[in-house]
Amino acid sequence: MLYREAGDFKTTYSLDQQTFPIRSERWLFWLFIAFAFLVVPFLINDYWNKAVLMPLLIYCMAALGLNILVGYCGQVSLGTGGFMAVGAFAAYKLMTSFPGMDMFSVTILSGVITAAVGVLFGLPSLRIKGFYLAVATLASQFFLVWMFNKFAWFYNYSASGQITAPERTIFGYAVTGPNTLPWATYLFSLTIVFVFAWVARNLTRGRLGRSWMAIRDMDIAAEIIGVSPLRAKLSAFAVSSFYIGMAGAMFFANYLGAAEVTEAFGIDKSFLVLFMVIIGGLGSILGSFLGAGFLVLLPVLLKNIMVNQLGWPTDLAAHIQIMLIGGLIVFFLIVEPHGLAQLWRITKEKLRLWPFPY
């Protein structure tokens, strides 16, 4: 009864191309969003916020950004950690240089600055593809981290080389700094992720998204039907870096509070986000969320089961957790190489006919 399209007739093209074409699916989505916005803030505590929800939201944002570049436009990037660092340092410089600026503007402007840097490092993509491009973006990862370590101006000449987020408030509630309330940072991040996930959906379903996918699927044919490779590739780098930069800004300002670049934005971040995108599903907005959810929530869940329920020692649990997650990644990639989003799509196809498949 949950998932039926019988009787759900589309009489206009606008109805035919909406995001959730099936009524029950639309209801489920809005129920979920209402739950996230209206119910979760009242239930949230510090543990849930720090260990589960904030990392989840921030990695969703980063995965969305990387998915636009890798999944939609087909340009492989290993520079995610570096671009997140650009976002974080941009946020830090903005917060310390303009104390009056509100956090929404800081986060979005950090994204804009990262977008500019992303375009710069996207220039090689005009000449090289595939693995070679991956290596070129890897260079950007190391260069950016080196740059933020080397030039003390970026961390305001602090002795430790760390950046620390000063307190900023929205409607009187602190969202950064030491005095934050869990529900305030959660709602702040949720709002940004929700709005920009919607923007990502809009960009990918229109002309721009189709030009990205055309470049991904067959770049020569794309050029011959009128897609400018320069504009398509660089716009993908710009939009992708915009999202990743905002994720970096939130990661530093709202989540960590203080960060050291080598530790917080190393190459492991690049790989982690790339894995999320691959496991979640390349070229799918939903996939970005599923992939981030999988890699953020599973370790927390496993740790809880092994340490709190079974009472195993922490170090043993940590090792088993790494092995289990590695195994599960391989398992999922074998079962469905197109990611969790494809798995969900197949489930939906089956549900259409369930329980009478013939």
Added chain:
Amino acid sequence: MNVHLKPIHEIRMTRPDDGIAPGKPLLVVDNISLAFGGVKAITNISFDILKGEIRAIIGPNGAGKTSMLNVINGFYHPQEGTITFRGEKRSRMRPHVAAHQGIARTFQNIALFKGMSVLDNIMTGRITLQNRNLFWQALWRGPAEQEELEHREAVEHIIDFLEIEHIRKTPVGRLPYGLQKRVELGRALAAEPSLLLLDEPMAGMNLEEKEDMSRFILDVNQQFGTTIALIEHDMGVVMDLSDRVVVLDYGRKIGDGTPDEVRNNQDVIDAYLGVSHDE
């Protein structure tokens, strides 16, 4: 669902008319030579394509037909010679600029976007006609959606025309070869080109599919008034469809004229059947 579609002539108003009267040259190829290193692909070829006609380019394998199409849509840059399109002499250009000027094309080996649905593939064909900026696209509601719906309606006309309504949401990778060829034609048509280049539209098809495709090509030419240049190996098809034929062999032009003239041209017969060395 398609009951309230607007008539086709109202839809086809998006691209300004190319301003060439029927029967006048739309594209003039003058003395083109193209070489890759020491290999001469095309040598001193000149011909023209008149507005409204179906122009066939034929020749044995390796004659330079596909290279010629690649020159016309800006993918290769000839070392010598000029191309005049719509009365304007053209300098070196990128293929996407040629697309904006109104040249669309299909490929010998299907070059569809495999990960996208039939609908999205054909919508991509209209990319040169859509112009909402990033801001409106990000917002979606309002101008971007309105533009999208207008183009969707035009695309639905093409889908109707090519009789592929039943597969509009299928990913093209899953379709059989003949249908993929049809979708590719649809994608080229979606751009509302003034010149449509078809590179072997009937390669690998059975008789029935060839008949369908021939019907589509004639209909495109007559209903939309689109000028067509096609490469094809099936002589029956070429002779029946085309108004004029240009014949290439080893990168040179060896014949040009109506199908009947070409059929009786001794050079063409020699190129296709070979010359006897006994005499």
